[in-house]
Amino acid sequence: MAKILLAVIMLLHVSSSSSSLPSSTVLDPLFLYIDEHQNEFVQRLGEWVAVKSDSSDQMLWGEIQRLLNMTANRIQEMGGQVEFADIGTQQLSNGESVALPPVILAQFERDPNKPTLCIYGHLDVQPAKKEDGWATDPYTLTELNGNLYGRGATDNKGPVLAWLHALETYKATKQEVPVNLKFVIEGMEEVGSDGLDELTRQRKESFFSDVDYIVISDNVWVSRRPALTYGTRGSSYFFVEVDGPKLDLHSGVFGGSVHEPMTDLIALLGSLLDHTGKILVPGINESVAPLTEEERELYKDIHFDLEEMKKPIGVKSFLQDNKEEILMARWRYPSLSIHGIEGAFSDKGSKTVIPRRVIGKFSLRQVPNMEPVVVERQVKEHLQAVFAKQKSPNNLKVTSSVGAKPWVANLNDPQYIAGRKAVKVVFGVEPELIREGSTIPIANNFQEVTGKSVMMLPIGGHDDGEHSQNEKISRYNFIQGTKLFAAFFYELSKLQKDP
Amino acid sequence: MAKILLAVIMLLHVSSSSSSLPSSTVLDPLFLYIDEHQNEFVQRLGEWVAVKSDSSDQMLWGEIQRLLNMTANRIQEMGGQVEFADIGTQQLSNGESVALPPVILAQFERDPNKPTLCIYGHLDVQPAKKEDGWATDPYTLTELNGNLYGRGATDNKGPVLAWLHALETYKATKQEVPVNLKFVIEGMEEVGSDGLDELTRQRKESFFSDVDYIVISDNVWVSRRPALTYGTRGSSYFFVEVDGPKLDLHSGVFGGSVHEPMTDLIALLGSLLDHTGKILVPGINESVAPLTEEERELYKDIHFDLEEMKKPIGVKSFLQDNKEEILMARWRYPSLSIHGIEGAFSDKGSKTVIPRRVIGKFSLRQVPNMEPVVVERQVKEHLQAVFAKQKSPNNLKVTSSVGAKPWVANLNDPQYIAGRKAVKVVFGVEPELIREGSTIPIANNFQEVTGKSVMMLPIGGHDDGEHSQNEKISRYNFIQGTKLFAAFFYELSKLQKDP
Numbered sequence: 001m002a003k004i005l006l007a008v009i010m011l012l013h014v015s016s017s018s019s020s021l022p023s024s025t026v027l028d029p030l031f032l033y034i035d036e037h038q039n040e041f042v043q044r045l046g047e048w049v050a051v052k053s054d055s056s057d058q059m060l061w062g063e064i065q066r067l068l069n070m071t072a073n074r075i076q077e078m079g080g081q082v083e084f085a086d087i088g089t090q091q092l093s094n095g096e097s098v099a100l101p102p103v104i105l106a107q108f109e110r111d112p113n114k115p116t117l118c119i120y121g122h123l124d125v126q127p128a129k130k131e132d133g134w135a136t137d138p139y140t141l142t143e144l145n146g147n148l149y150g151r152g153a154t155d156n157k158g159p160v161l162a163w164l165h166a167l168e169t170y171k172a173t174k175q176e177v178p179v180n181l182k183f184v185i186e187g188m189e190e191v192g193s194d195g196l197d198e199l200t201r202q203r204k205e206s207f208f209s210d211v212d213y214i215v216i217s218d219n220v221w222v223s224r225r226p227a228l229t230y231g232t233r234g235s236s237y238f239f240v241e242v243d244g245p246k247l248d249l250h251s252g253v254f255g256g257s258v259h260e261p262m263t264d265l266i267a268l269l270g271s272l273l274d275h276t277g278k279i280l281v282p283g284i285n286e287s288v289a290p291l292t293e294e295e296r297e298l299y300k301d302i303h304f305d306l307e308e309m310k311k312p313i314g315v316k317s318f319l320q321d322n323k324e325e326i327l328m329a330r331w332r333y334p335s336l337s338i339h340g341i342e343g344a345f346s347d348k349g350s351k352t353v354i355p356r357r358v359i360g361k362f363s364l365r366q367v368p369n370m371e372p373v374v375v376e377r378q379v380k381e382h383l384q385a386v387f388a389k390q391k392s393p394n395n396l397k398v399t400s401s402v403g404a405k406p407w408v409a410n411l412n413d414p415q416y417i418a419g420r421k422a423v424k425v426v427f428g429v430e431p432e433l434i435r436e437g438s439t440i441p442i443a444n445n446f447q448e449v450t451g452k453s454v455m456m457l458p459i460g461g462h463d464d465g466e467h468s469q470n471e472k473i474s475r476y477n478f479i480q481g482t483k484l485f486a487a488f489f490y491e492l493s494k495l496q497k498d499p
Numbered sequence: 500m501a502k503i504l505l506a507v508i509m510l511l512h513v514s515s516s517s518s519s520l521p522s523s524t525v526l527d528p529l530f531l532y533i534d535e536h537q538n539e540f541v542q543r544l545g546e547w548v549a550v551k552s553d554s555s556d557q558m559l560w561g562e563i564q565r566l567l568n569m570t571a572n573r574i575q576e577m578g579g580q581v582e583f584a585d586i587g588t589q590q591l592s593n594g595e596s597v598a599l600p601p602v603i604l605a606q607f608e609r610d611p612n613k614p615t616l617c618i619y620g621h622l623d624v625q626p627a628k629k630e631d632g633w634a635t636d637p638y639t640l641t642e643l644n645g646n647l648y649g650r651g652a653t654d655n656k657g658p659v660l661a662w663l664h665a666l667e668t669y670k671a672t673k674q675e676v677p678v679n680l681k682f683v684i685e686g687m688e689e690v691g692s693d694g695l696d697e698l699t700r701q702r703k704e705s706f707f708s709d710v711d712y713i714v715i716s717d718n719v720w721v722s723r724r725p726a727l728t729y730g731t732r733g734s735s736y737f738f739v740e741v742d743g744p745k746l747d748l749h750s751g752v753f754g755g756s757v758h759e760p761m762t763d764l765i766a767l768l769g770s771l772l773d774h775t776g777k778i779l780v781p782g783i784n785e786s787v788a789p790l791t792e793e794e795r796e797l798y799k800d801i802h803f804d805l806e807e808m809k810k811p812i813g814v815k816s817f818l819q820d821n822k823e824e825i826l827m828a829r830w831r832y833p834s835l836s837i838h839g840i841e842g843a844f845s846d847k848g849s850k851t852v853i854p855r856r857v858i859g860k861f862s863l864r865q866v867p868n869m870e871p872v873v874v875e876r877q878v879k880e881h882l883q884a885v886f887a888k889q890k891s892p893n894n895l896k897v898t899s900s901v902g903a904k905p906w907v908a909n910l911n912d913p914q915y916i917a918g919r920k921a922v923k924v925v926f927g928v929e930p931e932l933i934r935e936g937s938t939i940p941i942a943n944n945f946q947e948v949t950g951k952s953v954m955m956l957p958i959g960g961h962d963d964g965e966h967s968q969n970e971k972i973s974r975y976n977f978i979q980g981t982k983l984f985a986a987f988f989y990e991l992s993k994l995q996k997d998p
Binding site: 056127132133220233235237239244245246247248249250251252253254255256257258259260262263264266267269270273275277313314315316317318319320326329330333334335336337338339340341342344345346347348349350351352353354355356361363365389390391392393401436437438439465466467468469470 | 555625626631632719732734736738743744745746747748749750751752753754755756757758759761762763765766768769772774776812813814815816817818819825828829832833834835836837838839840841843844845846847848849850851852853854855860862864888889890891892900935936937938964965966967968969
């Protein structure tokens with residue numbers, strides 16, 4: 001793959017410059033419209049951010065539905081047909097079943113001479129509370145120093161809106177939309193896209209049958225330069241439960257005489273990785289695809305300033321010493337993060353309890369050629385072996401969820417070429433060809449189920465802080481990103497006619 | 500000490516039986532009154548349990564004051580003088596200072612021919628919520644199968660009331676109270692008895708100057724047999740804070756490239772003890788007082804049924820194989836319990852965050868000849884050494900609090916002899932001579948500051964579950980305990996006249 005890729009890069013350096021002239025007559029009016037309407041676009045993002053579409057809280061699913069309705073109305077106003085596809089129910093812990101928010105499947109009148117592009121996005125967000133450490137109210141879009149702060153600004157409301165605004169721009173400037181567009185917009189991405197995989201399977205021969213390309217803009221650049229993303233890591237989430245006593249115990253009365261579940265759990269969690277970040281679960285590292293010299297070359301071109309990357313996250317150093325190794329650690333090697341413990345004392349202050357039941361939680365980011373099912377078995381066997389050495393009478397239960405597979409795309413695919421051209425037109429530079437450390441299961445799922453080409457075309461900045469406090473998208477990225485999407489429609493159609 | 504103690508035991512076996520006859524004429528009417536008024540006593544315990552005097556929540560300090568007032572009224576009705584002694588203020592995290600609930604110092608008219616007994620107790624409780632796993636509302640005293648369930652039933656509202664009821668019984672049956680009584684009743688015990696030590700120091704030459712004996716009933720038996728307690732473990736609480744990134748990070752984007760505070764913390768906590776419960780902090784085990792053969796003998800007489808001890812707490816086995824070793828592990832050896840982590844993900848479900856700052860919490864129970872100041876230094880040095888090996892750029896901060904010293908009393912003291920006689924009279928058996936694994940700093944503080952004899956005379960059952968869900972005291976223990984206290988007054992006065 002890597003050799004083909006380098007050839008493609010060289011080809012593009014020639015072709016993109018020679019095709020820049022005819023583009024401008026089509027694209028300039030679009031770009032002008034986008035610049036002139038940017039305040040409206042930002043205002044609409046504010047309306048979307050104000051909707052508390054936090055999918056982790058079932059009480060807020062109504063808000064997700066409200067935003068789905070707002071989005072459907074917008075698509076219908078532009079001539080699209082919208083179906084709210086039912087994706088079933090979720091069983092709550094009290095046994096009750098609740099309907100999941102539906103998925104928007106939208107399409108426009110089809111021209112058989114145009115390529116068909118299907119755009120994926122999501123409207124739900126991660127939890128956010130002012131008291132988590134936000135400088136501004138997370139649900140009030142706030143512009144400061146050119147940045148638009150708010151939960152979902154970059155993940156993923158901003159990009160979804162940018163797609164809609166790109167389409168609006170064609171309509172408003174009375175230019176023919178050069179591609180057939182379809183939309184898949186869901187509201188459960190942050191909690192694992194329940195039901196979407198099944199829906200894709202069901203609609204493989206209908207909705208997806210005439211789709212040529214699937215594009216996703218649900219990640220961020222790694223530097224100040226725009227990027228195309230050709231891979232994501234997979235992920236499995238593990239729950240390590242240790243329980244023993246039938247009730248919490250007083251550490252004074254019983255301390256020293258009972259096998260404490262927390263002691264067992266800390267030993268289990270401590271066995272997972274060493275201080276260099278190396279995963280100690282046998283078999284994991286052995287299954288990672290070997291690094292070739294050609295692949296290593298790809299990393300050299302990526303603009304990644306170590307000091308600049310430290311600043312927004314406030315770390316003094318990384319686990320690796322140089323740019324290439326840091327990027328590889330994030331993109332092409334697995335990682336394991338321990339997120340916390342349920343059931344132990346977690347409030348402020350002091351409490352001298354021995355918790356009766358504790359659940360350690362960690363996730364494992366996966367890369368080719370790891371198989372989630374195999375990883376799951378390796379982790380469970382490892383933990384059971386460590387636990388056996390503890391000689392504890394307590395009970396160990398290891399469960400896991402999500403299990404999304406890692407994804408790598410073919411960089412030689414036409415939509416990658418179109419994407420790179422569009423970046424060149426809008427930003428004047430070649431995009432960085434990157435992978436994504438985080439998990440967007442949908443990329444791999446779409447590719448596996450539909451067999452179509454999938455690309456990730458991010459518009460978020462490297463310091464947007466998705467999932468974190470003070471999430472933002474810059475006004476620059478939001479508006480130039482809208483232009484990028486408009487240009488991408490054009491380049492994709494042009495490539496079809498004149499490859 | 501142990502040789503003297505065995506001699507005393509033999510002496511008592513003779514003397515207690517010969518003195519049983521004259522006791523009955525005094526004690527029988529008292530016991531009859533207690534039996535006949537037991538429902539009133541239980542009802543009053545219900546009123547006390549209903550007061551949410553949870554000292555860990557500053558918003559509930561008003562409830563502590565309310566219960567202090569109720570208690571003061573009761574003492575005054577019986578002819579006592581009550582002073583609400585000011586113990587200063589506590590600084591809140593917002594910088595504000597709030598007055599601590601005062602301490603009741605109560606006394607009655609003094610007869611110089613009688614010994615003076617000072618009774619200590621506390622009215623505050625540990626936190627309790629129904630949803631923590633209580634079968635009944637923790638603040639509604641509920642009688643089931645002879646047990647009185649409610650937060651504070653055994654720790655320490657029941658015993659404090661039993662002392663007051665014992666006194667009431669003398670008054671109501673028009674018998675002269677055979678000892679001079681004083682009371683020290685506080686409302687901040689569960690959060691470290693702030694200010695009480697200083698108050699004791701201040702009143703050493705006044706309130707405490709004519710006190711002969713200080714008695715505390717704030718622990719439980721270890722079996723179905725009554726007990727006298729001659730030692731407690733000390734305790735220090737440690738906070739291990741690791742912080743690094745300036746905000747929470749996405750584990751997909753950054754996992755594998757940053758030194759995660761949780762990885763550091765898990766390694767630190769994992770270095771504290773091994774799976775046998777052995778503390779791995781250098782120097783700790785070396786400072787434990789060596790076990791003598793004579794001391795080992797003491798443990799043989801204690802009725803402790805392994806199977807019966809497993810049942811109420813629901814463990815399959817203990818860290819040790821036999822009764823003696825289990826009791827020693829709880830009473831005369833140090834222990835370390837990891838209680839939890841603040842700042843990590845602790846809710847139900849899954850969240851893929853890398854927490855920016857986490858605080859591990861553990862406590863270390865201490866025994867003679869450990870010195871809390873030395874232990875603190877040993878723990879800090881150990882953690883710093885482990886952290887240095889992690890080669891992490893994160894920041895480590897270890898702080899500690901409480902630091903109560905362990906306590907051991909002289910079993911040959913007159914009040915221990917009186918206590919054992921009283922147990923024999925009420926329960927018909929010799930008490931077990933036990934130590935307490937948990938920390939009651941006040942025992943050692945009283946002994947160190949006042950130089951007076953201190954005894955712990957528990958009335959709570961071994962399965963009362965203090966600090967835990969479904970805390971209770973049995974009606975039997977509550978009522979017989981009241982008799983025990985009444986008999987103890989008598990035996991103490993008799994010993995003074997006829998030792």
